[in-house]
Amino acid sequence: MTEQPGNPETPRAADATDPARRRFLGRTGLTALGTILGMAVPFERNLPAGFVPAALAQDTGLDLMAGKQGLVVLGDRPLNAETPAHLLDDDVTPYERLFIRMNGLVPQTALDQDAEGWTLSVDGEVETPLELTIDALKARFETVTRRLVIECGGNGRAFFQPGTSGNQWTVGAVGCPEWTGVRLADVLKAAGVKDSAVYTGHYGNDVHLSGDEEQEVISRGVPIEKALEEDAIIAWAMNGEPLPALHGFPLRLVVPGYPASVSQKYLNRIRVRDREHDGAKMTGDSYRIPAYPVVPGTEVPEEDMVVLTEMPVKSIVTFPETGTEVKAGETVEVRGHAWCGKGDVASVHVSLDFGQTWQEAALEPPPNRFAWQRWRAQLTLPQHGYYEVWARATDQDGIGQPPLSPAWNPRGYANNIQHRIALVAVA
Structure with missing residues (x-):
């Protein structure tokens, strides 16, 4: 058994068994370990309270990576992995290249791909609480398919100075798959949202790393106005296939x-609240930023932290791969994606001279709101030597990506520093 130091998102007692084994241990105590494992456990008495033998634990890590290609694993308890920028060149992010952000263990229903009896409850500040099967969702509401960017709130955390705790994402905790489901707004309207509604609270059936089935893993929400926009969906499919286990099966x-943390995986309940939601990872400094600019490294009082909502404008260079050699004096295409928490991106510019001059890139319109947008630029490296391509996206309000990390915050959220790659021009 190992622990991951320096990451408050990773509990110290990080192993967990399946429910049947947890119940067995609860009834019999650790003296039964030899029976369970089929062998003697010489140092059984030294096993700390709350720890589960690794042989009985669900492997939360590398066995679940089957089918993923080229991702960089940041941690396996819980499993978190990001995608190098050059592997994000697809307009629609395939399963094998979509980042992984887990907060707990994958539930058995997802591992088995078994949705038998699954229901979604909608309750709280609504006129008519709903209990919907997946078939009922499909039959009662219009099915929609959208390309939608999903991005971890901590994407870019590795670039803050001083550094902050948490997974050290660079630029690869983002993707734009195609999702199929029903509009969240349609379901909420069918339930009859009351005037008292302020926020949603989202719940799933993933398992806490401690193994405690009663403890919430993550339960976040959004302002009711956001939930009632037409873009948010309750999805059962990704890229035309049932949701994979790592990405939320069955709903x-x-x-x-x-931030993607509000896009609850393994969804089985939506509770409409008359106040800001206070579920797991909604309070303290989880997915929260200071209400005002602070000196980097400052300890910010909890009452001065506000919920992170809209993600900032961003772009990445997906081609060529950083470090590529190109012929001096010949034109090379540089391309990537841009996206924004407000909706459409207004423009993308690129620089070859460390930000002294900028060239506007050709920017394609999105296929739908909140999809990322392809950009392309034709560049010529004038002579042999080392170059960097910097990319800068600008939103509809004229706000662009900064060349350095933006306003510091204690947990390193919403870093939209300009992405840059290296190119080497050869004679």
Whole structure:
């Protein structure tokens, strides 16, 4: 058994068994370990309270990576992995290249791909609480398919100075799959949202890393106005296939423009609240930023932290791969994607001279709101030597990506520093 130091998102007692084994241990105590494992456990008495033998634990890590290609694993308890920028060149992000952000263990229903009896409850500040099967969702509401960016709130955390705790994402905790489901707004309207509604609260059936089935893993929400926009969907399919186990089978929310933590995986309940939601990872400094600019490294009082909502404008260079050699004096295409928590991106510019001059890139319109937008630029490296391509996206309000990390915050959220790659011009 190992622990991951320096990451408050990773509990110290990080192993967990399946429910049947947890119940067995609860009844019999650790003296039964030899029976369970089929062998003696010489140092059984030294096993700390709350720890589960690794042989009985669900492997939360590398066995679940089957089918993923080229991702960089940041941690396996819980499993988190990002995608190098050059592997994000697809207009529609395939399963094998979509980043992984887990907060707990994958539930057995997802591992088995078994949705038998699955229901979604909608309750709280509504006139008519609903209990919907997946078949009822499909039959009662219009099915929609959208390309929607999903991005971890901590994407870019590795670039803050001083550094902050948490997974050290660079630029690859983002993707733009195609999602199929029903509009969240349609379901909420069918339930009859009351005037007292302020926020949603989202719940799933993933398992806490401690193994405690009663403890919430993550339960976040969004302002009711955001939930009632037409872009958010309750999805049962990704890229035309049932949701994969790592990405929320059998149901998940996809709430574009906001950090992916509000896009609840393994969704089984939406509770409409008359106040800001206070579920797991909604309070303290989880997915929260200071209400005002602070000196980097400052300890910010909890009452001065506000919920992170809209993600900032961003872009990445997906081609060529950083470090590529190109012929001096010949034109090379540089391309990537741009996206924004407000909706459409206004423009993308690129620089070859460390930001001294900028060239506007050709920017394609999105296929739908909150999809990322393809940009392309034709560049010529004038002579042999080392160059960097910097990319800068600008939103509809004229706000662009900064060359350095933006306003510091204690947990390193919403870093939209300009992405840059290296190119080497050869004679």
